[in-house]
Amino acid sequence: MGEQERMVEAILFASVEPVTVRELESRMPHGCDAAEALQHLRNRYEGRGVRVVKVGDAWAIRTAPDLGFLMSRETVETRKLSRAAIETLAIIAYHQPVTRAEIEEIRGVSVSRGTVDQLLEMEWIRFGRRKMTPGRPVTFVVTQSFLDHFGLESARDLPGLKELRSAGLLDSTPPGMMPTMGEGDVDLEEETDEGQSEMFED
Numbered sequence: 001m002g003e004q005e006r007m008v009e010a011i012l013f014a015s016v017e018p019v020t021v022r023e024l025e026s027r028m029p030h031g032c033d034a035a036e037a038l039q040h041l042r043n044r045y046e047g048r049g050v051r052v053v054k055v056g057d058a059w060a061i062r063t064a065p066d067l068g069f070l071m072s073r074e075t076v077e078t079r080k081l082s083r084a085a086i087e088t089l090a091i092i093a094y095h096q097p098v099t100r101a102e103i104e105e106i107r108g109v110s111v112s113r114g115t116v117d118q119l120l121e122m123e124w125i126r127f128g129r130r131k132m133t134p135g136r137p138v139t140f141v142v143t144q145s146f147l148d149h150f151g152l153e154s155a156r157d158l159p160g161l162k163e164l165r166s167a168g169l170l171d172s173t174p175p176g177m178m179p180t181m182g183e184g185d186v187d188l189e190e191e192t193d194e195g196q197s198e199m200f201e202d
Contacts, residue, residue: 004037018058018144054153056144065151084115089124093158097128097139
């Protein structure tokens, strides 16, 4: 293993959060090629117990998906996430960047400030660029934390994305054709492990 790979490996191993190529190179000696070292490292870890994975525009060392059960604890923490929050999160993930008005058009009901604040507090969504439309409304996009939590490299890896596009449900403008669901609460079970968790709906 080359010295550059060893340095990248050490940084990723010690970092809880994913690290970008720029951040890696800022910590490494001048002239190092972190991107090349990452690719060699990724190949070296292929098929092993941990993998070097891309999360958005950053990189991390994560447990191989098929071995995640070894890291789970016996305790299960139950959290409440409202149906409105689940729907809002899904709309943002599939339609980003999307404004509050566009979310409301798709859902067919208004979006409360509390729902958006909850998702912002969880750091699963963040503010995007303002749209160049009257009023310059803010937009929302999903975060690297969202991608990391669900094991996605980018929002393009969301399940069913191709099918939704082919069905015309992900045009550049909100179609307002998606079925609207109720406002009740949904119980989610979050099984905690070493900095990672799996969330699923009952």
